[in-house]
Amino acid sequence: MRPTFARESVPTLTPAASLVFTTLLSHGPLTRAEVGRRTKLSPAAVTKAVRPLMELGYLVEGADEEARPAVGRPANLVSVDAGRALFIGVKVTGDEIIAVLADLCCRIRVSRHVALTGREPQAVLPAITALVQELLIEAVGFGVQVRGLGIAISGDVDRANGLVRYSPFLEWRDVPLAELAGTATGLPVTVDNDVRALTVAEHWFGAGVGLSDFALVTVGAGIGCGLVVHGRVVSGAHGVAGEIGHLSLDPRGPLCHCGNRGCVEAIAADPAILRAVSAATGRQLTDPAEALDLAHGGDPGARAVYARAGEAIGRAIASLVNLLGPERVVISGEGLAAYDLFAEGIRDAFAASAFGTASQCDVMTRPLPFEEWARGAAATAIQSFMGSDTYEEQP
Amino acid sequence: MRPTFARESVPTLTPAASLVFTTLLSHGPLTRAEVGRRTKLSPAAVTKAVRPLMELGYLVEGADEEARPAVGRPANLVSVDAGRALFIGVKVTGDEIIAVLADLCCRIRVSRHVALTGREPQAVLPAITALVQELLIEAVGFGVQVRGLGIAISGDVDRANGLVRYSPFLEWRDVPLAELAGTATGLPVTVDNDVRALTVAEHWFGAGVGLSDFALVTVGAGIGCGLVVHGRVVSGAHGVAGEIGHLSLDPRGPLCHCGNRGCVEAIAADPAILRAVSAATGRQLTDPAEALDLAHGGDPGARAVYARAGEAIGRAIASLVNLLGPERVVISGEGLAAYDLFAEGIRDAFAASAFGTASQCDVMTRPLPFEEWARGAAATAIQSFMGSDTYEEQP
DNA sequence: GTTTTTTTATTGACAGCGGAAAAGATCCGA
């Protein structure tokens, strides 16, 4: 699973140790006994898994004295020492690069971004390298080593081989990005699709903690979706999955750039909304914020556009839920700014289209600021570092 | 995972042994070396896993001498002894019960069915028991013990607890079927959703062999779908998944019994087609076969209905493929009789709606006769018997 | 104030799984 060119990470963890570590990462400080219960490992196994990790400093004891149950020997809380290692996460978009320095608990310590001057690998790679160097210098101030670099890119990415197969925004094909960035920065590099990376972060540290089946839907310039099934992120046999933006919802709907009609993205993504609000109000809008202002100002045409978009998103989520039956769906993305306008449409359409018990699925929203994508990249680096690529949680 | 009331199965298999057995079950006779390569186990591990299974008679050596590579020590083929054990699979529909006696390779030996007189558990259970008894008597003729019973039922089924949570056709709620059938027949019982059971069979013995991500779509009285992701059948957090029949494809489409508009099932399932053909031709049809005859006879109205249905199915499959990116989709079900009428619509709609590399997905048809559903139930029994409930294939 | 109960943590012994390496088996070709 890990690319062959990965530098040395933690002295290879046994499966149990990896499980214990990941459990502690997601579920805050826990007593050893509690870890044992959750992972279905024996208490002895937990003790033995914890010790070496503690000697290496990745785990620490007694974070804060909890209100413990009144009786019995008091428990010692174990938790991950967030400051023990640093990771860099980089998100590459069509016109800028965002990078964050994150600690072992994937909390953002420093955040940077630069505009892109070109989209060819020859332009992007130096930009990434420069930004990483900046963060490496910042990292010196923390007195801890940076142990990995994660890069998130939209498109078809082969994480196992560190290869960007095809990225429409950047117009890249078969770029061995992990190797290139690895030699340029000297760090172990993990490359993954951006939505999948964000999903990993959400699965470990966000609203997906403890769930083995959940989905993350991002609404904004495009509409994307990351899926976790059986406790693992879905990649698809051909490297592409979660293309919720191109579910076809209406054979008579607007034409989508993919050539089909009635895609969610052709109804509810920013450009589509912009176009529809322009048409409805007769103005020439150029920025999604203008459309949003119009709608918030009460313009009925604009509001109707947002209502339609919300309905499309709701129906798309219902499709997803009908197929996979996840426990929870998280809606996020820049489009969340318009959530008050979407909300009713999403709720009603979801309720109407979700079938049977699928409607019990918890649909929630969660604002994920733009650094969050880079944080997702850092999370993939942590995954690789800890060798928990194939981590699967017990119920 | 296995229900607590399960009787003794094979002396608990080690994970490696389970993996080896399952590999041999799916991929015919193989040499030990080849098994080792496929499972990424060492040759030594394979030998050690094979021996006890061979002593128990579940595996046999030297099925038929293959054309071996010219050089080196000749290989000994190992294969599963199909005749070493028998299993019974039962499929319960709204108005009949189908049961098969299957061998260890899940090949059907005897097949029976009876009409149901009532739908309450008090009527269905004795019918199942009687049919199982018949097959148990048949089994005596083979001189081998029946080692398990699988029951497949549509609806929300909790396999781990042997519980039918809710079955709309039978109007059952929370029936502990595994326990009931277990005490009535004296066999270890596995209960699962019917489409999931069929998917298991297809995954192990059919068109899904060797694939870790594939989907099975059944077209007929209803439209259902079983999913395999990460090498395991998807059950959904709330027990329901694969409800492809209720993907909403057209907000102005026909009303579905679920209350929504434009569901695939409201366009392409037998009752919907019957209704639409009746309306198009002005006749009062009562049997899907009549509609089919009309279309095959060239009636343009009827043909248009089938074309629309095919288009709906194609778009639904595209949705599925866009979301999950499986390697293959198998279309089956009684509806396959009309496949020549569907085909073009499915192909065109799929090609139009599938996004990017997702369109590389292999969409194929495969006739699965009605006993196949019962065979799926038998496959779940074999799974439980061999403890490979959580089997996951290596790439 | 001492003892009992209860829960957590640790230790050491232990079974067993699977890997590494080497030896054995059995063919082909020279």
Added chain:
DNA sequence: TCGGATCTTTTCCGCTGTCAATAAAAAAAC
């Protein structure tokens, strides 16, 4: 007949996680 190739088995060994017993620490009971 020997050497090479490939499959299979054996032997040995490290390592993992469980078991059972023990220590620790606090509250509760007496």
